[in-house]
Amino acid sequence: xxxxxxxxxxxxxxxxxxxxxxxxxLAGCPRCAARLDEMRxxxxxxxxxxxxxxxxxxxxxTRPGRLVRVPRWTLAAAPLAAAAAAALFLVxxxxxxxxxxxxxxxxxAVFVQAPDGARAAADGTSVPAxxxxxxxxxxxxxxxxxxxxxDAAGQVSRLYPASGDAPAHVAQAGAxxxxxxxxxxAGPERIFAVCSAAxxxxxxxxxxxxxxxxxxxxxxxxxxxxTGLPPDAAQATLLLEKRx
Amino acid sequence: xxAGTASEHGERVARLYREFGPAVYRRCLRLLRDRDAARDxxxxxxxxxxxxxxxxxxxxxALPWIYRVATNHCLNLRRAARRHRDEPLDGGLDxxxxxxxxxxxxxxxxxxxxxxxxxxxxxxxxxLVDGMEHEELAGALGISRKTVHRKLxxxxxxxxxxxxxxx
Numbered sequence: 001x002x003x004x005x006x007x008x009x010x011x012x013x014x015x016x017x018x019x020x021x022x023x024x025x026l027a028g029c030p031r032c033a034a035r036l037d038e039m040r041x042x043x044x045x046x047x048x049x050x051x052x053x054x055x056x057x058x059x060x061x062t063r064p065g066r067l068v069r070v071p072r073w074t075l076a077a078a079p080l081a082a083a084a085a086a087a088l089f090l091v092x093x094x095x096x097x098x099x100x101x102x103x104x105x106x107x108x109a110v111f112v113q114a115p116d117g118a119r120a121a122a123d124g125t126s127v128p129a130x131x132x133x134x135x136x137x138x139x140x141x142x143x144x145x146x147x148x149x150x151d152a153a154g155q156v157s158r159l160y161p162a163s164g165d166a167p168a169h170v171a172q173a174g175a176x177x178x179x180x181x182x183x184x185x186a187g188p189e190r191i192f193a194v195c196s197a198a199x200x201x202x203x204x205x206x207x208x209x210x211x212x213x214x215x216x217x218x219x220x221x222x223x224x225x226x227t228g229l230p231p232d233a234a235q236a237t238l239l240l241e242k243r244x
Numbered sequence: 245x246x247a248g249t250a251s252e253h254g255e256r257v258a259r260l261y262r263e264f265g266p267a268v269y270r271r272c273l274r275l276l277r278d279r280d281a282a283r284d285x286x287x288x289x290x291x292x293x294x295x296x297x298x299x300x301x302x303x304x305x306a307l308p309w310i311y312r313v314a315t316n317h318c319l320n321l322r323r324a325a326r327r328h329r330d331e332p333l334d335g336g337l338d339x340x341x342x343x344x345x346x347x348x349x350x351x352x353x354x355x356x357x358x359x360x361x362x363x364x365x366x367x368x369x370x371x372l373v374d375g376m377e378h379e380e381l382a383g384a385l386g387i388s389r390k391t392v393h394r395k396l397x398x399x400x401x402x403x404x405x406x407x408x409x410x411x
Contacts, residue, residue: 054283058258206296
């Protein structure tokens with residue numbers, strides 16, 4: 001190679017432990033050799049100082065299911081949620097403050113724990129920042145479901161199913177097992193339910209949710225429709241305003 | 245993000261962070277010229293990368309993607325710093341030797357950079373600071389070579405106009 005390599009090419013060289021076609025050029029070019037040495041030093045600095053100081057935060061911030069499941073409350077509230085669900089579905093369509101997908105392919109309800117029992121949250125409802133919530137969906141057809149949320153920091157949380165690498169199969173209206181406790185930080189949190197005929201991967205849904213609503217409070221509140229998903233993927237969304 | 249226990253997730257993320265973190269840190273250091281800012285930016289960039297953790301599996305394709313995410317994030321930080329007038333990150337960018345003849349004034353380069361969108365900034369930095377070939381830069385930024393050429397030409401025209409107005 002006659003021309004000097006770019007930083008990106010030097011990164012490839014470093015990642016390959018020096019086993020690239022750049023070696024002859026680097027051996028004969030003092031400027032590139034000096035740059036490579038500088039990059040090595042910076043890499044050592046990362047390993048010595050940056051990695052130990054930041055790795056715990058990186059792991060914590062990327063952990064799936066940042067919102068904590070609350071099985072105990074789920075069990076206690078299940079009858080209340082079921083009663084509310086029955087009321088919703090018997091009238092044939094959701095009430096005005098109930099937010100579902102356009103076209104009615106999928107409806108999502110969020111129930112918030114309150115001293116007097118679970119209550120369905122309307123879109124934009126103000127809730128305690130550490131409220132316990134659970135979810136209920138109504139698909140038009142059997143489908144594969146993911147429920148996720150996005151906050152103002154752009155953090156996407158996996159809510160349902162809380163574990164495993166596949167979405168949950170849902171065939172009829174009902175409350176979802178488990179639930180979540182909000183993270184205690186004030187601000188908007190938008191919840192998305194996505195249900196498709198073919199199973200989507202969590203990264204697909206996570207990326208779509210982040211692209212649609214991640215990046216500040218205004219974007220979370222605006223709640224754009226998820227894009228980049230298969231045409232048959234039904235979706236529903238609801239906004240919670242967490243208050244301290 | 246794949247399934248698994250919290251500890252499996254943590255081990256996987258930590259391993260990837262140790263492997264790719266240096267490239268992110270170097271990129272941030274190159275653009276921000278501030279160790280503390282680069283450390284914070286590295287953390288932020290890596291959190292974004294882990295959202296699409298599958299892309300980190302293939303080293304060959306992962307590196308250009310990492311470069312793109314880190315570049316966009318750091319250029320956004322520079323823009324934000326300039327907007328708020330605290331400008332702690334504006335320590336200057338080193339213009340690549342091959343670009344000095346075509347564009348001699350670094351300070352002017354920085355001022356002109358701030359007038360453009362992040363993608364154009366990334367193109368200008370890639371060519372003028374990093375010395376990247378148009379094709380390589382197009383691959384790294386996920387855009388066409390034609391777009392690189394067009395946006396760079398527009399950037400240089402503006403720079404020359406500004407330079408001419410000062411002479």
